Amino acid sequence: MAASTLSIGTAPQQRGTLIFTGANDIGPQLVMTLTLVQFSPSGSINMIGDEYGILELTGEALADEDGSFGTVVHPDDAAATPDIGNYYVGTGTVTWTPEATSAVPTPTARDLGNCNAFEFTQEYELLDHWNRRGGTRYKDFRPVTQQSANVRIELDEWTAENLRLAMFAETAGTTGTARARRATPATRAA
C-alpha cells in the first residue's frame, strides 16, 4: 500500500462510459448504459463533518450521431401491467470506463463502489407555434428544438481513483501540473 498524490484539476476532461446495472429484488433489473458522459465540477467536497462524506458528480450524457444518449435494457419485454412485479425499488452497481485513449493499458470498466444515487434527467427545449387566425390564439405545433441529458451520482467510497474522478485530477508527477503543461509550447501547439 502506497500513498497516492493527486494533482487537483489537471484532468479537466473526464469523459467515459457510465453503466448502471440493477441488482434489486423489487422490480425489473434494468441496465442503463450512457455511452459518453462528460463530468463537470458539481457539489462541494466536504472534508469535515458529522455525516458520511459523499463525492457528488454531475455530468452530461452526450449523444451519438443517431441522437441517442445511451441505452436502457429491460429484462422482460413481455412484462404486462398491472402487476406488482413491475414496482421498482432501485439498487445496483455503477461502473465507469474512461474514454478510449491511446493510454497503455487500455482503460477498463471500474466499479465505483457503493453509490447512493444515480439520477438520470432528460431536458427538452421546445418552440411553441401559435395559430393567430382567430380571436383566440391556439397552440398548434410544438417541435423539439434541442435535447440534452444529465446524470448525477453520489459516491460513498473515498478511494484514490474516485477522488481522481471527483477532483478532475491526475497522479502528481506523471504528467506535470496543469500550469507546467500550459507553459509548454509543444503542448499548446498540440
Add this chain to the structure above:
Amino acid sequence: MADPREALLNRVVAVCAAVPGIQASVRNRLDAAALRRPASIVHDGAEQLLDAPQGERRSRLQRMELSPSITVVIRGDDGAEAGALMTLYRSRIVFAILNDAELLGLVGSNGGIRYESAIVALPDAEAREYRITLEIVFTYPFYLSDLGA
C-alpha cells in the same frame, strides 16, 4: 416463499444457538430450560411498515422493518467479569447475524440488516445474573402472496 418474518426469526434463533459458548437459544420464552447459561432469548419484537409504493392500497408489496430483541443471560460471581463476558457474546452474536448468508438472502438486495443497540439491564442482586439485550433491525420486502404460501 414462506412468511419472511417467521423465517427471519427462526433463523436468528438458530444463528444464536450456533454461537460458540451459547448453551441454549430460545424464542419468546421467559427463560431457557434448566436455566442453562449463557443463554440467548429472542423476542419477536415489532414489525413495522418502512415504505410502500405510492397508490398501493392493499399491501400487496411493501418494505417492513422487523426489530427482534436478543437477550443474552450470563452468570457472574461478583460482577467483575460480567462486562467482558457480555461484550464477548455481544460481539459473537452481532458478527454471526450480520454475516449469516441465509439471513442476508432473506432480506435481499432491497433490504438490509442493521445493528441498532445494546442495552445492559440492571442486574438482579440475588440472581447474580447479567443481561444484555441486542436490538437488530431487519428490513425486507413484504409480499402479500408470501402469507398464503
